[in-house]
Ligand SMILES: [Zn+2]
């Protein structure tokens with residue numbers, strides 16, 4: 001195995017010495033896994049073997065303890081006919097408890113449909129029956145509960161959006177219904193950006209907090225030709241994570257997994273139990289520019305679980 005050294009904590013250490021000082025990858029892997037929703041009744045593939053990497057080998061098994069299942073969502077291209085048991089996005093139709101189309105509580109515009117996910121698709125992640133419906137007022141950014149309709153509903157009645165002003169970032173999103181499909185679940189570890197955002201607010205402890213913190217650390221590894229190769233720990237980790245995550249192309253959104261934060265980690269606290277809520281859904285759907293709508297839920301206590309919470313990034 002090639003020898004790797006870091007310039008860290010005021011000294012040049014080899015990887016083995018550094019790992020002896022920081023035997024854990026993160027202090028509490030269970031606390032990180034608790035940030036991510038776990039599906040029920042969904043057949044998960046076996047956890048892949050961790051990729052080999054001279055830099056990260058001391059922690060390769062520990063790194064898998066925070067891997068979480070995730071299902072990528074894909075936005076289809078062509079128009080589809082919306083159905084009560086279908087998964088679809090955009091357009092002027094949704095299946096709701098009544099035929100009333102929700103309006104923005106602030107500006108009274110009829111909300112724009114982001115997506116409706118079929119009970120069969122979202123059920124394993126919700127742990128309860130119902131379709132997930134997300135509507136949004138793109139005129140009232142960044143959005144609040146009164147400018148958004150985010151519910152688990154019985155998809156009973158066809159509701160149609162009345163013609164009227166729209167403000168979505170996607171030109172076709174208010175005219176055409178597009179299908180949403182889901183890929184099989186795969187195991188994912190978060191990327192280095194997720195760690196950096198998380199580490200801004202919380203000391204995760206362990207080697208990850210040092211190697212993936214605000215300051216990138218340059219590691220030197222003796223290459224096969226005897227020459228030293230330098231690599232930054234952020235890039236090296238992302239390469240490792242990409243190899244582990246290889247099965248999952250990135251979609252237009254995803255069920256479960258760690259949120260793809262664009263700006264910072266804004267995981268909401270549960271209004272009932274105050275714990276960080278579990279990440280349920282990322283959705284871009286060509287409506288949120290480079291960002292996404294991140295949806296969270298919590299069912300840790302009987303008082304939790306009534307509300308879905310969201311954070312919008314543009
Ligand atoms: Zn509005």
Ligand SMILES: [Zn+2]
Nearest residue numbers: 270273298304
């Ligand atoms: Zn809670």
